[in-house]
Amino acid sequence: MKRETIIQNIKIRSGKDLLDFQDKSKNRIYFTVNKTILPQIAKYLFNDANARFSTASGVDTRKAVEILYHFAVDDIGLFISLRVILEKPNLEIDSLLGLFKCAEWIEMEMHEMLGVNFKGHEDPKHLLLKDDWPKGNYPLRRD
Amino acid sequence: MSLRLKALTKSIWVYHMSTGSCNNCDIEIIDMLTPRFDAERFGITLVGSVRHADAILVTGSLNLKAVPRIKQVYEQAAKPCVIIAIGTCSCGQGIFKNGPNCPNPVDSILPVDIYIPGCPPKPEAMIAGIVKLIEKLNGKK
Amino acid sequence: MTQLLFNFLIFPGFLFTVVFGLAACWIDRKVTARIQWRVGPPWYQPLMDIVKLSIKEITIPKTASKELFFFSPMIGLSAVTLVSMLVWLPNIDPVSKGFSGDIIVVMYLLTLPAIAVMLGASASGNPLASLGASREIKMVMAYELPFIISLTVPIIKSHGLLRLSDIINYQAANGSFAASLSGMIAFIVMIFCMQAKLGLVPFDASEAETEIMGGAFIEYSGMLLGIFKLTKAMLMVVLPLFLITLFWQGFNFLSIWKYVILLVIIVLIRNTNPRVRIDQAMRFFWGKMTLLAVLAVLLAIKGM
């Protein structure tokens, strides 16, 4: 699938939920989308565009927590980052676990490090760095 | 008496314990056993169970989750058993000194007998360290 | 009585076999090291290991059944000491005749070290050790069958002699059994069984260090571990000797090369094979090895 087709398709599918699009370089593109549309876009990328879920990174920008979902389209060497901005204190987002299993560990990691809740991800135990790590203390939060 | 001491120093079975290391010290420890350095010349063998160990090699910057584990492992060891801290991390925490998850130096938890610094120490350095340990044991008794 | 005690404890029983066995252990380790392009340990290394283990603390885990944990190493050691006396004497002492049926006694006693390992491992109450014990049981069941079947080959060929000294004499008169086809096959089967009895790669699943951390021996320390090591070292002498006695005209100090050849075969097998899974080992012994052993028996009956 061509680079332009993927960009077009994401734009069409997200419609007015697409907040920002940044064409940084030949192999790096960033979309900022509403969190409601995220599962659909992820589904499109994984199922139709043959993208591989690479990882997700959470960033605390003091007012909000940004989550970047990184997808790699290996056929054309494209690295797509879907940015979702979660306003504090309402840190909740749908889990992508239903789409692919590799989301499991990274979502747990973000939950433990940044305190983001993932709906649909059965969180077995609140387990931070060690078993008796203090509750509500998230190492990568900045507040 | 001297035979006992000789036996202790000539047949050191080591048990290797990583407490949050970067793996470099650990592969250099294994390298110590392989053909170029061949620590078996001195009777040094790697064993699988801490019950068989005469020396515990501790590597890494001791993260919080590993603290209870290494205490437990040390208690299970059959005495006499020496502790050797290998690598800058376990000697003085190294680059991870300010890390929130590894606040304790190894020697605040375990009685470390010798330190072998380096990032990672070369196998030669480890063998030299163990020779120093043997000298220390011989001098002490 | 004194004579018997001397035979049991010093020559050719315990002490002599231990010295011999430690030397064999050293050869094993040295040859292994040379195959792996290393220098290997000095000659006194196995002795130093045992001495060191004897001065270490003996830890008995809380969950263990103490008496059994403590005594099972002794069972193995005493059994193998007795075997060593029974096997050495007919070979080196022309006066000693042994007794009729000593082959069968030796055969039974040789399973005792494995049973000692099982008992000790199950007594230690560690899940990995009990896994090691269950593997040891499977191993024993696997290799005993071909072992016993091929043991009957020399008995058939010597027309029903059950005394080790008689078998040696018979071979001295009629040529060694290993030279005949059936004897050869049985001998090869026995070598594989010996590898398994010694618990060496590829049949060391019960104490696999990288799988179950030393398995059966995981909780043993100090002298108790030393006793297990001694048992292993003595077996390393006794088993090849038993094979030489049965198939290769017996042993005297001039024919030490026979022993060395067997030892080298053991070391080579050990260093050129990865560890097999326990089910693969069982299939190997119950399949190929048992068939070969039965074939050897049939050939022996035919007189080949």
Added chain:
Amino acid sequence: MARKIIPIGPYHPLQEEPEFFRLHVDGETVVDIDIELGYNHRLVEKISESKNFDQVAFMVERICGICSTSHPFAYVNAIDDLLGVKPPERALYIRTAIAELERIHSHLLWLGLAGHFLGYNTVWMWAWRYREPVLDIFERVTGNRQNYGMMKPGGARRDMLEEDFPWIKKTLKDLIPKLDMFKGAIMDDPVIRMRTEGVGVLTKEDARDYGLVGPTARASGVNIDIRRDDPYAAYDKVEWQVCTHEGGDVFSKAVVRILELYQSINIVIQCLDKMPKGPIDSGIKDIPPGEGIGRHEAPRGEVVHYIMADGGNSPARHKIRAPSFMNVASNKKAVIGETISDATIILAAVDPCYCCTERMAVVDYKTGKKMMDGQDLIKLSQEKTEKIKNKLGR
């Protein structure tokens, strides 16, 4: 037979690093596995925010010793992506050569350890013996056997001397016949094949589902390689091939790694031949606000570094994704239904690197809640048998 729980670790000779697996076994068969990480976790991402951009290159080197140039490589790629600069040509070739030398030493290390896990210590010793010349090259070029410190944002930290090149090339060429011999010894040994073929099979679908990367994915027939797909450094200027294999089992993983060894030797020699003269550093002064993503194909797979800068002296956020983070999770799929003896080699086959995985993550994989029931298990094992049958029939 009653279910038993077999703990593997956290301190276990299986691996040089601590990890904790709870194998739920039924007799000798593994029916479930819990993976508990965290014994190696050092919060590297947090520490990174307190170091300046130059120091971070050294710190990420100490995430993992075996891939001690992969993390800095991905990190400098991220910084270069952030700035939009292209480092000098010579620096690109130096980076490539160092990364490929590391791949050689890492794959040899894995081969040796795999032999050790199978109880085949001769393979272990031989592989590590052949690894020593590679470490000699590192010692001569960088001054250290591990932790090379060659990567620098915008260039390379140290030059490679022209007078060393003939010696390096000779050392590497001497390695090839030894590899040939080694390849023969491993691939033709019937017992090794018996122990590794059809063991721990991961299909293409599994590979996609678990997001596998690197040799683990390529052994399942997934043709991905960051070096080719998203070329960086000098990888588009040298000739080489991506090695894949279809089996998905432990044996395929070994085959892929052995084949990659030849490619890596080839790449290093080409790099030395083609390396242009010139500066090695573009002299980066300030890092403006922005974000950059750096990727590198480490010996174990794709490393991703995400850097966010706020104009200050140190990264505002530094996210590190190591290849083992994706690969280790697949153990759950690969191990269930196998025996305990096979479990160890399967766990080792992805070449797990817990130091990498845990630089950040703490995961307690409590599968107790969704324990597989008997039906699932039977289905799983039937699928596996089917797969093996198909493979044999082919």
